[in-house]
Amino acid sequence: DAGVIQSPRHEVTEMGQEVTLRCKPISGHNSLFWYRQTMMRGLELLIYFNNNVPIDDSGMPEDRFSAKMPNASFSTLKIQPSEPRDSAVYFCASRADSYEQYFGPGTRLTVT
Amino acid sequence: AQSVTQLGSHVSVSEGALVLLRCNYSSSVPPYLFWYVQYPNQGLQLLLKYTTGATLVKGINGFEAEFKKSETSFHLTKPSAHMSDAAEYFCAVSPGGGADGLTFGKGTHLIIQP
Numbered sequence: 001d002a003g004v005i006q007s008p009r010h011e012v013t014e015m016g017q018e019v020t021l022r023c024k025p026i027s028g029h030n031s032l033f034w035y036r037q038t039m040m041r042g043l044e045l046l047i048y049f050n051n052n053v054p055i056d057d058s059g060m061p062e063d064r065f066s067a068k069m070p071n072a073s074f075s076t077l078k079i080q081p082s083e084p085r086d087s088a089v090y091f092c093a094s095r096a097d098s099y100e101q102y103f104g105p106g107t108r109l110t111v112t
Numbered sequence: 113a114q115s116v117t118q119l120g121s122h123v124s125v126s127e128g129a130l131v132l133l134r135c136n137y138s139s140s141v142p143p144y145l146f147w148y149v150q151y152p153n154q155g156l157q158l159l160l161k162y163t164t165g166a167t168l169v170k171g172i173n174g175f176e177a178e179f180k181k182s183e184t185s186f187h188l189t190k191p192s193a194h195m196s197d198a199a200e201y202f203c204a205v206s207p208g209g210g211a212d213g214l215t216f217g218k219g220t221h222l223i224i225q226p
Contacts, residue, residue, distance in 0.1 A: 103155035
């Protein structure tokens with residue numbers, strides 16, 4: 001099993017640019033989560049999906065953030081326009097029915 | 113709503129000594145509790161989880177944790193620390209049923225002294 005796959009692993013962009021982060025969950029998992037990790041705020045849940053449907057997006061910080069899950073094997077997190085305070089590590093995690101979430105390696109985003 | 117408090121952002125122990133990482137939680141419903149470990153520049157790996165049943169749970173790498181409802185605690189222990197245990201450890205909670213996302217503590221950086 002390849003585990004949760006995230007791309008890119010590192011992203012450096014300039015303020016105002018659009019950023020798209022990608023996630024491929026583990027095959028057969030029906031829930032997908034996006035988290036953000038910063039020194040100041042720690043690990044925060046941004047949004048999660050069950051069976052491709054967004055269930056709770058209350059953690060999405062602003063309208064500049066959007067997430068989609070067009071099918072069971074792919075999700076995106078988009079930031080438009082990006083700002084320096086969006087710099088963080090973004091994790092994707094997936095889960096089957098066992099309550100255990102499997103995390104990807106993360107995408108380290110730097111906005112200059 | 114849930115919250116997690118991890119006492120001590122850094123804990124230092126000698127190799128071979130007992131490891132104790134503290135976690136207290138707040139939850140309006142019976143919680144599911146988790147400990148994750150994060151090595152530098154990597155994702156999070158599950159150490160152990162408590163859902164229902166036995167309150168003492170054993171995980172990987174010799175770690176265990178005990179759910180104490182009266183103390184709202186879920187402390188992580190390991191009898192003998194190894195150099196490879198040096199990492200960041202996160203306690204997390206989700207509402208009973210585990211259907212929602214996780215609420216994490218701020219993390220504890222475990223340092224192992226030779």
